[in-house]
Amino acid sequence: MSRPKGAIVGIGELKPQRLTRGVTTLEMIAEVSRLAVLDAGLEPAAIDGLLVGPQVGETPQHVPATIAEYLGLAPTMANVVDLGGASGAGMVWRAAAAIEAGMCEAVLCVLANNREETAPRSPNRNPIREFDVPFGASGANISYALLMQAHMARYGSIARDFAVIAAAARANAQLNPDAIFFGKPADAEAVLASPMIASPLHLLEIVMPVAGGEAIVVTSAERARSLRKPPVHLLGAGEKVTHRAVSQAPHLTSGPLKSAMERAFAQSGTRADEMDLLSLYDCYTIMVATTIEDAGLCAPGGFGAWLNDHDLSHKGDKPLNTHGGQLGFGQPDLAGGMTHVVEAVRQLRGAAGERQIGKAGLALVTGNGATMSEATALVLGAA
Amino acid sequence: MAIDLNALKTPGPTITALTKPFWDAAAEGRLKIQCCEDCGKAVFYPRPICPHCWSKRLVWQNASGKGRLKSFSEVHKPGHPGWLPAAPYVVGLVELAEGPTMLSFILAGTRPLHVGDMLRLAPTAIGGRVLPAFRPVEVEPGTEEKPK
Numbered sequence: 001m002s003r004p005k006g007a008i009v010g011i012g013e014l015k016p017q018r019l020t021r022g023v024t025t026l027e028m029i030a031e032v033s034r035l036a037v038l039d040a041g042l043e044p045a046a047i048d049g050l051l052v053g054p055q056v057g058e059t060p061q062h063v064p065a066t067i068a069e070y071l072g073l074a075p076t077m078a079n080v081v082d083l084g085g086a087s088g089a090g091m092v093w094r095a096a097a098a099i100e101a102g103m104c105e106a107v108l109c110v111l112a113n114n115r116e117e118t119a120p121r122s123p124n125r126n127p128i129r130e131f132d133v134p135f136g137a138s139g140a141n142i143s144y145a146l147l148m149q150a151h152m153a154r155y156g157s158i159a160r161d162f163a164v165i166a167a168a169a170r171a172n173a174q175l176n177p178d179a180i181f182f183g184k185p186a187d188a189e190a191v192l193a194s195p196m197i198a199s200p201l202h203l204l205e206i207v208m209p210v211a212g213g214e215a216i217v218v219t220s221a222e223r224a225r226s227l228r229k230p231p232v233h234l235l236g237a238g239e240k241v242t243h244r245a246v247s248q249a250p251h252l253t254s255g256p257l258k259s260a261m262e263r264a265f266a267q268s269g270t271r272a273d274e275m276d277l278l279s280l281y282d283c284y285t286i287m288v289a290t291t292i293e294d295a296g297l298c299a300p301g302g303f304g305a306w307l308n309d310h311d312l313s314h315k316g317d318k319p320l321n322t323h324g325g326q327l328g329f330g331q332p333d334l335a336g337g338m339t340h341v342v343e344a345v346r347q348l349r350g351a352a353g354e355r356q357i358g359k360a361g362l363a364l365v366t367g368n369g370a371t372m373s374e375a376t377a378l379v380l381g382a383a
Numbered sequence: 384m385a386i387d388l389n390a391l392k393t394p395g396p397t398i399t400a401l402t403k404p405f406w407d408a409a410a411e412g413r414l415k416i417q418c419c420e421d422c423g424k425a426v427f428y429p430r431p432i433c434p435h436c437w438s439k440r441l442v443w444q445n446a447s448g449k450g451r452l453k454s455f456s457e458v459h460k461p462g463h464p465g466w467l468p469a470a471p472y473v474v475g476l477v478e479l480a481e482g483p484t485m486l487s488f489i490l491a492g493t494r495p496l497h498v499g500d501m502l503r504l505a506p507t508a509i510g511g512r513v514l515p516a517f518r519p520v521e522v523e524p525g526t527e528e529k530p531k
C-alpha cells in the first residue's frame with residue numbers, strides 16, 4: 001500500500017432538516033466548521049487552509065473571503081471547489097495537495113446549505129438552459145431517468161434491480177438517528193409503488209433535498225499523529241470531468257468515475273474488492289448501479305445480480321452507505337457528497353457506534369456531480 | 384390527450400448572436416447544425432470553436448433530420464411549472480445521423496417507444512415558438528431500420 005498523502009483528523013455534521021426559516025448558509029457553515037475543528041482538537045487559529053463550495057444566491061463571489069472573515073480565519077490557501085456532488089471528495093485531495101505544496105498545514109473543508117421555502121429559480125444562461133430546458137427537460141430528475149432508461153435498454157436491467165438500492169439505503173438509515181428517513185424504512189415494493197416522476201424513475205429512488213452541513217479538517221499524516229482522534233489516511237484519489245448536459249455525455253451507461261476510481265486504486269495500490277466500506281455517491285439509484293459496475297465489482301450490466309449476492313448492511317459482506325446514503329440520510333445540497341466522506345471517517349476510526357462495520361481498514365468514497373459529469377474517487381485507510 | 388403545446392407558458396431558448404442561425408432555422412422548421420471544415424465533424428450545440436479540434440472554420444449546414452433514440456423519459460413531474468399541463472410528455476436523447484446528440488421533445492407515434500427507434504425531425508410549436516422536435520419513423524413490421 002502507498003504512503004498516505006494526507007489525513008482527515010476532524011469531522012462535523014449537522015442533522016439534516018427539511019426546511020430552515022431565516023437561517024443563512026453562512027451561519028450553518030460556522031456551526032459545522034466549529035464541530036469539525038473541535039473534533040480535531042485544534043485551535044481555530046491553527047486552521048490555515050480553507051476550501052468551500054459555491055454559495056448560489058447568497059454569496060455569488062468572494063466566497064472564501066466571506067467565509068474566512070465570518071469565521072475569523074486568515075488562511076494562507078483558500079479556494080472554491082465547484083464540482084457539484086463531487087465537491088466534498090474533491091476537497092480532500094486538494095487539501096492534501098496544498099499541504100504537500102507547502103501552502104498550509106491544516107485545511108478546513110466545509111459545505112453547508114440552508115433551505116428556505118422561497119428559493120429563487122436558477123438564473124442560468126448557459127447551453128443546458130438554452131438547448132435542454134426549452135424542450136421540457138429542467139432539473140436533474142429527467143437527466144438521471146435518461147441514464148436509467150439507457151441502462152435498462154442496453155443490459156435488460158429491471159425496475160426492481162434499482163429499487164433494491166433505495167430499499168438498502170432506507171434499511172441502513174434505520175441505524176442513523178440523524179437520517180431524515182430514520183424510523184421510515186421502505187422496501188423494494190414500496191419504492192416501486194411510489195409515484196413515477198420521470199420514467200423509469202420513481203419518487204423513492206430520488207434523494208430528499210434537505211438543509212444541512214458537513215465539514216472535515218485535513219492535515220499531513222505526520223501532523224495527524226499528534227492529534228486526538230485516530231487519523232484516517234488519504235491513500236489515493238482520482239478525478240475526471242467530462243460534460244455538463246446529459247445530451248453531451250460521452251456514454252450513458254458508464255461515467256467519469258470509472259477512470260477516477262482506476263486512478264484512486266492505482267495510487268493507493270488497492271483493488272475494488274479489497275474495500276471494507278463502499279461509501280458511494282447516491283443521488284439516484286442509477287448512480288449507485290453505474291458506480292458498482294464502473295468500479296469493476298461486477299461486469300457492466302451486472303449490478304442487479306451483484307446486489308442479490310451481497311449484504312449491504314453494516315453486518316454484511318459489502319457494507320454500502322452505512323449512514324443511509326443520501327437516499328436515506330437526505331441530500332443537503334453540495335454537502336450531501338461530503339456525508340460519504342464523513343461516514344467513511346467514522347467507520348475507519350471505529351467510531352460508528354451500533355452501525356460499526358467489522359473489519360474497517362479501507363473505504364472507497366465516490367463523489368458525483370451534475371449528470372454523471374463530475375467525478376472524484378478517494379481510497380481512505382485506517383491509520 | 385390533445386393539449387395545445389403552443390399555449391404552454393414554458394421557458395424559451397436564451398438566444399445569443401452565435402446561436403441565432405440555429406433558432407432562426409428552427410422557426411422555419413429546419414434543423415441547422417455546425418460542421419467543422421478542418422476535421423469534418425458535425426457540432427451540436429453551436430460554438431465559436433470546434434470542440435473536437437478547436438478550429439474556427441465552422442459552417443452552418445442543414446441536418447438531414449434523421450436520428451436515433453438513445454434514451455427517453457416520460458415526464459410525469461416536470462421540473463418547470465410551465466410544463467405541468469403537458470404532463471406526461473416525452474423527452475429523448477436524439478443521436479443525429481450527422482453524429483452529435485441533442486435533447487428534444489418526442490412526439491407520440493402509433494407504437495410504444497423503444498431505445499434505438501429511428502426518428503425524424505418534426506417541427507412543433509411549443510410555448511409560442513417552433514422547436515425542432517422529433518417523431519418516431521413509422522415502419523412496416525419486419526422492415527425496421529436496424530440501429531448501427
Ligand SMILES: [Zn+2]
Nearest residue numbers: 419422433436
Ligand atoms: Zn474540428
